[in-house]
Amino acid sequence: MTILEERPQFAFEAHEASLMEIVPGPRPHGIVKFVTSTDHKQIGLNYLFTGLAGFLVAGLMALVMRTQLIVPNNHFVTENVYNEMFTIHGTLMLFVFAGPFAFAGFGNYLVPLMIGAPDMAFPRFNNLSYWLYLGGFSLLLAGFLTNNGAAQFGWFGYAPLTEAIHSPGPGADLWIVGIGLTGFSGIFTAVNIITTVFTLRAPGMVMFRMPIFVWNILVTMFLILLAFPVLTAAMALLWIDRHLGGNFYNANKGGQPILWQNLFWFFGHPEVYIIALPYFGVATEILATMSRKPVFGYKGMIAATLSIGALAMGVWAHHMYTTGAVLLPFFAAMSLLIAVPTGIKFFNWIGTMWRGTIVLNTAMLFCLGFLAMFLFGGITGVILAQPVLDFQLHNTYFVVAHFHYVLIGAVMAGFGGLYYWLPKMTGRKLSEKWGKLGFALLFIGFNLTFFPQHDLGLRGMPRRIETYNAGMGWNFLNELSSIGAYITAIGVLVNAWNIFTSWRHGEIAGDNPWDGQTLEWACSSPPPDHNFEALPPIRSERPVWDANHPDMLTKVGH
Ligand code: HEM
Ligand SMILES: [Cu+2]
Numbered sequence: 410m411t412i413l414e415e416r417p418q419f420a421f422e423a424h425e426a427s428l429m430e431i432v433p434g435p436r437p438h439g440i441v442k443f444v445t446s447t448d449h450k451q452i453g454l455n456y457l458f459t460g461l462a463g464f465l466v467a468g469l470m471a472l473v474m475r476t477q478l479i480v481p482n483n484h485f486v487t488e489n490v491y492n493e494m495f496t497i498h499g500t501l502m503l504f505v506f507a508g509p510f511a512f513a514g515f516g517n518y519l520v521p522l523m524i525g526a527p528d529m530a531f532p533r534f535n536n537l538s539y540w541l542y543l544g545g546f547s548l549l550l551a552g553f554l555t556n557n558g559a560a561q562f563g564w565f566g567y568a569p570l571t572e573a574i575h576s577p578g579p580g581a582d583l584w585i586v587g588i589g590l591t592g593f594s595g596i597f598t599a600v601n602i603i604t605t606v607f608t609l610r611a612p613g614m615v616m617f618r619m620p621i622f623v624w625n626i627l628v629t630m631f632l633i634l635l636a637f638p639v640l641t642a643a644m645a646l647l648w649i650d651r652h653l654g655g656n657f658y659n660a661n662k663g664g665q666p667i668l669w670q671n672l673f674w675f676f677g678h679p680e681v682y683i684i685a686l687p688y689f690g691v692a693t694e695i696l697a698t699m700s701r702k703p704v705f706g707y708k709g710m711i712a713a714t715l716s717i718g719a720l721a722m723g724v725w726a727h728h729m730y731t732t733g734a735v736l737l738p739f740f741a742a743m744s745l746l747i748a749v750p751t752g753i754k755f756f757n758w759i760g761t762m763w764r765g766t767i768v769l770n771t772a773m774l775f776c777l778g779f780l781a782m783f784l785f786g787g788i789t790g791v792i793l794a795q796p797v798l799d800f801q802l803h804n805t806y807f808v809v810a811h812f813h814y815v816l817i818g819a820v821m822a823g824f825g826g827l828y829y830w831l832p833k834m835t836g837r838k839l840s841e842k843w844g845k846l847g848f849a850l851l852f853i854g855f856n857l858t859f860f861p862q863h864d865l866g867l868r869g870m871p872r873r874i875e876t877y878n879a880g881m882g883w884n885f886l887n888e889l890s891s892i893g894a895y896i897t898a899i900g901v902l903v904n905a906w907n908i909f910t911s912w913r914h915g916e917i918a919g920d921n922p923w924d925g926q927t928l929e930w931a932c933s934s935p936p937p938d939h940n941f942e943a944l945p946p947i948r949s950e951r952p953v954w955d956a957n958h959p960d961m962l963t964k965v966g967h
Contacts, residue, residue, distance in 0.1 A: 436938075447532035450936065452539050453518025454834060457827075459543060460510030464820075465901070466550070467501035470494045472898055475858070479891035481879040491875035492561035493580075497549060499564030500584065503680065504591045505546045507816060507823075511687035512633070513542070513598050515826055516626045518834065520602055522929035523620045525611025525947070527939040530604035538597040545590030552580040552587075560584035563873060565677060566647075568658030568669035573651040582651070585644045592637045592644075595683075599630035599637075611928075613947030617711075620927045620950060621704055624711050625690030628718040632679045632686075635722060640676035643669060667734050674725035681815070682721040685783075686714060688822035689754060692776045695822075695829050696758055698925050699773040700765025703951055703963050706757040713750035713757070720747045730796045731803045737796045744794035751787060755780070768923075771844030775825030778852050783818030786811060789863070807866025813859045824851070824904060831908065832922050836934045837915030843907040850900030857893030861886040926951035 437445055443455060474494050477485045486494070517535065521528055529535045552559030557578030562570045571581060606619070606627050619627075647669070649655035656662040658669045697704045704710060720743060726735035727744045758780060767773065789811040793799050802808060824847075832838045865886050870877065877883055921930040930953045932941055945956035949963035 445536075447528075447536045448938065449517045449521050449529045449532065449535060450834070452535050453514055453516070455539050456509055456517060456542070457514035459539075459546065460506045460514055461905075463501045463505030463546060464510070465905075467498045467506060468898065468901060470498040470501075472894060474498070475891040475894035477875060478877075478887050480888070481877050481881075481884055483876055486875070488875045489558060489561060492873075493553070493559040495873055496560045496563055496584070497552065500549055500560075500588065501546070502816070503564060503684065504588055505542075505549065507684045507819060508595070508680070509542060509591070510823055511691065511819075511826075512602075512626060512629050512683065513538070513595070515622075515687060515691060515830070516598070516602055516629075519830065519929055520605060520623055520626055521609070522932065522936060522940055523623050523927050524606065524609065524614050525928050525941060525944050526605060526609035527941070529601050530609055531601050534597055535601050538594045538601065541590045541597070542594035545587045545592075545594065548583045548587035548590065552583045555579045555583070565673055566669075567673075568647070568664075568666040569660060571647055571651075571669075572659055582648070585648055585651075589641055589644050592641045595633050596637050596641075599633040602626060603630050603634075611941075611944055611947060613952075614928075617708065618947060618950045618952075620690075621693040621707070621710055621714075622687075622690035622927075625686045625693075625714050628714050629683050629686045632683050632718055632721060636676040636679040636683065639672055643672035643676070646672075667729075667732060670729050670732065671725070674728045677728065678725040679721045682717060684816065685819050686717070688779065688819040688826075689714070691826040691829075692779050692822040693758070693761070694927065695772050695776045695825050696761045697951075698829070698923050699768045699770065699776070700762045701768070701924065702761055702765040703926070703949075703954075704757070705760030705763070706753075707950060709753060710757050713753040716750045717747060717754075720750070727794055727799075730799045741794055741796055745791065748787070748791055755784065770828070771839070771841055771848055772825045772828035772923075774845065774848045775821050775828065778848065779818050779822040779825065781818075782814050782821055782855065786814030786816075786818055789814065802866055804871055805866035806862040806870045806872055809872050810859045810862035810866060813855075813862075817855050817859070821851070824848075827904075827908065829923065830929075831911075832915075832918035833929055833934045833936070835912050835915075836918055837911055837913075838918045838922060839907050839911040839915055843903055847900055847904035847907060850896055850903055852900075854893050854895075854897030854900050858890050858897055859893070861889045861893075865890070921953065921957075924954075924957070926954035928952055931956075 436442070442451060446452065473486060474491060477483050477491055517529065555578060557580050559580045560566070560576065560583075562576055562581070566584070570576060606623060610619070646655065646657040650657050650659060650664070656664040658664045658666050660666055693704055693710065724740060724744045724747065726740040729735050730737060730740070789807070793802060793808065793811055828839055828844055865883055868882055868886075870881070870883050877887075918934050920933055922934075923930075927950075928944070928947075929936075931945055945952045949955055949965045951963050955962050
């Protein structure tokens with residue numbers, strides 16, 4: 410039998426009216442947003458700008474020191490103030506600026522965007538990390554308000570100088586707790602980012618399609634998990650020594666000052682790579698985009714990062730050659746080995762630019778500045794890694810020059826990152842004119858400050874002295890160095906001014922101002938809450954490029 414009756418019609422139209430549009434309530438803004446937000450982008454910005462504040466404060470301290478050293482027998486500040494300055498300058502630069510600026514600032518903002526995630530795995534935990542970090546920063550500064558002043562024993566706080574009898578007063582305690590808080594903040598961020606990378610990648614975003622920046626952050630996070638707890642433990646033991654009658658580091662009572670050095674540098678050397686690896690990632694992204702090419706040797710780059718991470722854990726005692734308490738050949742060999750994966754990275758960076766269509770804008774200039782300065786710092790590092798040479802150069806200005814080249818190399822990449830990603834974060838580009846001027850001033854200023862210090866070191870000027878006699882042959886080089894510091898300061902101000910004014914008045918950036926390749930360029934600038942409405946197909950490590958240039962698809966399986 411055939412049913413001839415017509416099928417009943419369901420009129421969907423009739424129901425449509427009952428579907429209500431859900432209107433979200435008012436979103437917090439201004440200070441309330443800053444305090445309460447669990448959005449990875451807001452937290453990333455908080456880190457970036459708090460980090461920059463740390464850079465400015467620590468930079469002012471550098472100016473105080475360089476002003477004191479500009480002429481011999483100067484009395485601009487007292488010895489005690491000079492000691493406070495180098496201690497808190499170094500501590501802020503490393504624990505508040507250089508590290509967190511990249512791994513927590515850029516890391517928070519970019520990792521979820523780059524892997525196609527809506528947020529971090531633990532957004533509230535992320536908020537807590539930031540507040541611990543801000544608390545640590547505040548405590549480090551609070552030392553100046555106490556009657557004995559801030560800590561004076563240098564950023565690596567060697568025992569037994571840190572014991573209560575040599576460094577009485579709360580300044581040293583605030584230093585211990587301040588570093589402890591930034592350490593916890595780092596550990597929490599590491600847990601969060603590792604979980605995010607392993608569990609929240611978008612469909613198609615397999616590990617070997619993640620941007621190099623994400624890979625570098627991931628390796629950095631594992632280094633943090635290995636290194637920071639050791640530092641926290643070392644600080645806890647120091648606290649016990651100072652307040653609870655412990656004798657861990659006090660030789661007079663049977664303790665071992667060398668124990669502190671081992672614990673500290675077991676953290677301290679990996680810290681160099683915790684600082685550097687994220688900036689390597691930043692530079693890699695910018696070099697690829699501005700050369701309009703994929704990263705050369707993508708997997709080789711990842712392998713190099715992994716082996717740098719592994720080797721970084723085994724070289725801590727190259728900071729302790731002159732103690733006579735370490736096996737020199739082992740630590741020298743391990744230290745020299747790190748030059749191999751670092752060389753691979755340089756090779757690949759050059760390979761990425763090779764035959765590319767290079768866009769020489771401010772972000773790219775900062776990247777080239779990074780390559781030049783980091784390479785130079787690396788070469789003096791190879792020099793210092795030879796025990797015979799280190800015995801001569803240890804504790805001289807040669808070392809000050811070496812580590813500033815390395816660190817300021819990294820900072821150059823950081824500034825490049827700002828010029829590259831602030832348009833994504835704010836929706837506006839920075840001025841290229843001011844940017845190039847800012848770059849030139851920084852590059853000239855940094856080199857003028859630190860290049861002469863190599864020679865000062867060779868002429869025997871020790872680090873951490875607040876003054877010197879006129880007849881040492883150090884006058885002219887110190888003068889140059891201080892003038893360089895003033896030029897650097899002007900460069901920092903020019904860049905700060907550029908960020909400040911471009912934020913309001915800069916050219917509108919659009920979603921993808923640089924023809925970028927990775928996923929963060931697929932969403933609007935700034936990205937909406939929870940980031941993506943839709944994702945392009947992810948078939949290589951540069952999905953946005955593939956979507957925009959179907960005629961030039963990335964070859965996969967390289
Ligand atoms: C902006 C330009 C900078 C200038 C002019 C500058 C200047 C100085 C000076 C004069 C010292 C003390 C040297 C001594 O008396 O032994 C010093 C130490 C130090 N600086 Fe810088 N610095 C600058 C940037 C940086 C940056 C960007 C970092 C890290 C990211 C950094 C990290 C350190 C560290 C770790 C110390 C060692 C502190 C110690 O001896 O305990 N500096 N700097
Ligand atoms: Cu080291």
